[in-house]
Amino acid sequence: MPDGNIFGTKDSDEFTISLDEKQQGVFKRFEYLSVPFSIQGKRNQFQEILRRASYNKTSFDEELKKDQSAMQTVDSVIQHMQQHPHFSRQTLDTLLPEAYLTDICLANIQEPSSLEDHAAKVVVAWKQLADFYCIEGLVGGDGARNPFTEDAQYSLIAGTLDSLESILPSIRRILDKKDWAVLSLQLASVIGRSYVQIDKATDVLESIFGSQRSVDHVEEYQATIQQLANTTFTANTELGKLYNSLIRFHNWLPANLKIDGTAGDVYDGICVPTKKALAYVEDLGVRETLLAIGDATSPKGLAIVSLIQEKRLGNKEKLHQKTVCLEERVDSELSVLRKEFNCFSLEDPVFYQGLVGGKWKGLKLLHDAKTAFNLQYKLPEGFVVSSLAIRELLEKYTVLPKMYAHMFAMDEEARAKIQLAIDEIPDSAFTELLENDDLSNERMVRSSMYGEDGLSNFSGTYDSVACEKPDTVSAMRTVMKSYFSKEAVLSRQDVGLAHIPGISFVVQERISGRGGVLHLTDEDAFLSFAETPEDAVMGNGTHHKKTALQDLLHETPLAPYADDFLLLKQIYGNIDIEFVLPDEGGIYVTQMRPKYIVPPLSVTDEVKYRIDIKTLDELSALRLEKPCIVHMHFLGRQNIMNKEAIIMDFLRENKQYVMAVEGKMPTVAHIPNKIEGHFRIPYRQRGDEDVKQ
Incomplete structure (x- = not known):
């Protein structure tokens, strides 16, 4: 396992062991810059650099700098993250859920019992979870050219979870049942796990910190958590603080992502084989050195591997042989185990937006609130097909490379080729994802894309299709293709999101009325x-x-x-x-x-700024040269339906000059929603008679 030398080195590391009266790093030195490769679908390129570093007995950093193509891969991602924090968050939200799924799958793969067997499991798990530890390094502020360490102002709210760990059990003791449920639901909405698991995490924290701490001004903690839940973080530095605390809080959560899933703790993929390996360390001096690392388990596992590689412990050749055999086995078993996460129900505790999309997240929050408080509204029966399942489908039928080739900018030709490739995916590939579909005949297949109903408002951008059960596959194909519509592509580019797999489907019973x-x-x-x-x-x-x-x-x-x-x-x-x-x-x-609230327009004399646009043709020909309040005389008439693109194109081209938009259309409709939630432009429902010319 070669050094990374990206986030730490043998001589400079967060965790060290003492050997020959010298401190040697055993954690950060092994973190690799894998994220830029994974998010662009170039995992093989990453593996090749790792292989060369191992063969040449150099470091990942050294081999990376020798490879011009690999450096271009890294540079393109880092630069886009620096320019577009929404993409930074998309990257984290895409790769972290997969890491948590992989961690659970690894924990379910049992290795034989010897020091080298357990150390081999640590090596294989560490490589499989390279993205997680790369993210841990980035959001922790380590490494050069790190987009999360920009010198920018950020809200202290972003790191709230860290300050809560020791005090959360005492807050639970003080609050009544209702207030604690509210707080748990708010934390759940940030973390992407059910409020029940938040409560279980608090049980773990109570076993460590107790629950008898004095908590002054508990209402301030409640207000802070509510603010955390309702804040959209828009700076990379804020995102670094937020996700660093999220990763840490996962230490206390149960492992299971399904209602009947594997018991255990998060991060067991490495922690469990580390603990088993420790039991085989008989040398008291070495054992004392390992235990001196402290409470952190993963560094102990890497220290054991490092000691075996340096022939100070165990058998190096045996470790190598067992690692090679286990890698082959893990690769084949992971693909099978991941199928368990193709679909999720409302009873399942997880709703990471990178895994199930924004629409499902909203439904899950509704479900959990209804369960916690016995609320009276109903929710349609249904399930979500995860983005993990869709990504594997797109990869199998060679659609994925076409997406990655245009992940930051997609033209008409690329869109057309991708949509054609989706048409060529056999029906059976979609049917396999629906093997547990027991819904009634009348149903809706609805988009639940990444960023939808979340970072930005994509209202009306993606398709939903009403259908009967025999037509479910056709409906899924239609919804998938809508991810590559012109408006969807432009909407993602508006906010810097990449055109990478973030596609999920909600399949639910159709309610008439x-x-x-x-x-x-x-x-x-x-x-x-x-x-x-x-x-x-x-x-x-x-x-x-x-x-x-x-x-x-x-x-x-x-x-x-x-x-x-x-x-x-x-x-x-x-x-x-x-x-x-x-x-x-x-x-x-x-x-x-x-609902995003646009700051109100503060203009003393609106008349001199207002322009009245009577038709869509007039709007499409208009190019603003100064700030204006645009009163769209036509907005609210039936005949503009399916012509929204004209309005959106106008706003994209003139956004810097549009102070506000006015029209008859109610604010709850999807066009006003997108004007405010996506373009961050104030919208006011005003008829012609309300406007003074």
């Missing part, structure tokens, strides 16, 4: 009703606005659920909720997404 949207913010509440759910998100139907939610819902079918919605607002902040009112009564909530 009247549709509606409920928009809840600190300032007001907005409600719409329409004949169908599809009409509701288009902004059709009737619309009502009040400052108080209770007043808004009075004498409507939603009145019995006012307390439920108020609680959701308390837990999750400003939100949009889509619902269906079935003929038999009750209410189904079909979606929840965070």
Whole structure:
């Protein structure tokens, strides 16, 4: 196992052992810069550099610098991360969930019992989890040219989880059951694991720190956690602080990502074989040296490997032989074990956005709040097909290389080739992902893409398809292709997201009835009703606005659920909720997404800034040269449906001059949602009669 010399060296490391009266690094020195290769689908290039370093007895860093092509791979990713923090977060959200899945799979692969067997498991697991430890090094602030160590201001809220570890059990003791459930749900929304697992993690923390600490001003901790849950971090330095604390907090979480999944702890893939290897270390001096490392387990495992490689412990040749054999076995077994994570249900505890997308995350938060407080709304039955499953499908049918070739900029020709390649994927490949589908015949296949209903608002960008069970595969194909529509590609490029696999599907029963949207913010509440759910998100139907939610819902079918919605607002902040009112009564909530609040426009004399655009043709020809409030006279008419691209293209080309957009279309419709949530431009629902010219 060669040195990395990226985040630490043999002479400079976070963890060391004392040999021959000299300190020797045993942790950071073995971390490799794998992330730029993995996120671009160039894992083989990374493995080749690692192989050369091992063969030449050099370091990963030394071999990397010799390879111009590899350096270009690294440079392109680092530069894009520096320019686009959204891509930095996308990279972390894509690779971390896979690392957690791999960790669980590795823990399930049993090795024979000897010092060299367990050390070989440490070596294989370390290489398999190279991305995790690379991320750990990056967000920890180590290494040169690190995008997460920019000299920029950042919110102290980003590192909140670190300050909570020792105090969280005492906070739980002080709070009543309801307040603790609220706090757990808020933490869960940040971490991507169920509130039940947050509670179990607090049990572990209590066993370490106790729960009798004095907690002054506990309400300040509650406010801080709520702020953490409702903050969108937009600077790389903030993201480094946030994800460094997330990685640390995972130490306390249960390992299982499925409701009936493997028991144990996170990071058992390396920690368990390390503990087993320690039991075989008989030399008291060596054992004392290893135990001096402290509580951290992984460095002990790497120290054992290092000592065997230096022939101070065990048998080096035997370790090499066992490592080669185990690597071959692990590669084949991992592909089988990962299939367990093709689909997730609402009962499963995990909802990492990089694994299941933004729409499923919203549904899972609704499910957990309903469970925690016995709320009265219903959720459609359904499941999500994970991005891991879709990525493997795209790789198998050679779509993936076409995506990676255009991951930062995708033109019309590339889009067309990818969509054609998706058409050529056999139906059977999709059917394999649906082997446990027991939903009723009438269903919806809905997009749940990375970044959707999260980092930005992609409202109306990706497709959802109503279908019957025999047409599920066709619907999945349509939704997948919508990831490569012109508007989807441009929307990702707007915020710096890469065109890498972030595709998930929600498959759920279709609920018939009247549709509606409920928009809840600190300032007001907005409600719409329409004949169908599809009409509701288009902004059709009737619309009502009040400052108080209770007043808004009075004498409507939603009145019995006012307390439920108020609680959701308390837990999750400003939100949009889509619902269906079935003929038999009750209410189904079909979606929840965070509502971005654009700062209000502060202009003393709006008249001199306002321009009135009467038609789409007029808008498409317009090029602004000074700041303007754009009143779209046509916005709200039926005939603009399916012509949203004209509006979006105008905003992309003129964003620097658009102070606000006005139109008749209700704010809950997806076009106003995207104007505010994606472009961060204020939108105001105003008819022609409301505007003073």
